[in-house]
Amino acid sequence: MSVPVVIPDGIRADVETLWRYHDLGHELRPCDVGIGLGSHDLGVAVVATRLFHEGLFPWIAFTGANAPTTVERFPRGEAVHYREYAVEHGVPAEAILVEPRATNTAENLDYSRRLLAERRIQVRSVLLMSRPYQQRRAYATCRLMWPEVDVACASNPLGLDEYVRGIGDVRRVVDMLVGDTQRIEVYAERGFAIRQEVPGEVRAAFDRLVAEGYTSRLI
Numbered sequence: 001m002s003v004p005v006v007i008p009d010g011i012r013a014d015v016e017t018l019w020r021y022h023d024l025g026h027e028l029r030p031c032d033v034g035i036g037l038g039s040h041d042l043g044v045a046v047v048a049t050r051l052f053h054e055g056l057f058p059w060i061a062f063t064g065a066n067a068p069t070t071v072e073r074f075p076r077g078e079a080v081h082y083r084e085y086a087v088e089h090g091v092p093a094e095a096i097l098v099e100p101r102a103t104n105t106a107e108n109l110d111y112s113r114r115l116l117a118e119r120r121i122q123v124r125s126v127l128l129m130s131r132p133y134q135q136r137r138a139y140a141t142c143r144l145m146w147p148e149v150d151v152a153c154a155s156n157p158l159g160l161d162e163y164v165r166g167i168g169d170v171r172r173v174v175d176m177l178v179g180d181t182q183r184i185e186v187y188a189e190r191g192f193a194i195r196q197e198v199p200g201e202v203r204a205a206f207d208r209l210v211a212e213g214y215t216s217r218l219i
Helices: 009-022 043-053 078-088 105-118 132-145 160-167 170-189 200-211
Strands: 033-037 060-063 096-099 125-129 150-154
Touching: 009 132, 009 160, 009 170, 009 200, 033 043, 033 105, 043 060, 043 078, 043 125, 060 078, 060 105, 078 096, 096 105, 105 132, 125 132, 132 150, 132 170, 160 170, 170 200
Parallel strands: 033 060, 033 125, 060 096, 125 150
Antiparallel strands: none
């Protein structure tokens, strides 16, 4: 049986609301390092490679081990597969650092920061690259854990429908969107990230999607 790749009309407006909320729309600027956060989305490596070639940073740090959602797609680890993609597409191997242990966003940042310090790379600004709906959470985590750096966020610039087709599974994308929305508040309450406003329309869209059963990524 094929997996649906078209967002149902009944939930489209709510999915679009969450999608827009997590896209920070940061203006991209040159940074000391680009950090690609591991996930199931190869688009992280795609955007990192493109922005490196555009001269936005001289170093890329790819970070990520595996999660249940990535082990089949990236059996050698998220960061390792990202590096392979970047090298295959013209990024010099010596410009890439690989952090292969992190299993969450906080570890992505902590381990990457340590690796960069070990390499004596001075970091005053970072460009965090993630799947589109991880931008807001990555930013909030970085602002708490690494407050001394100037941080911007970016993702592979795909529209929602194009992104869903690329992943190949509507439910997976919506479940992840709902899960990341919940984590904005929960992680701030637990001291893992700075607090951010959750507008009423975002909260209402989240509640309706939860009621529709998109709950597999809830904490």
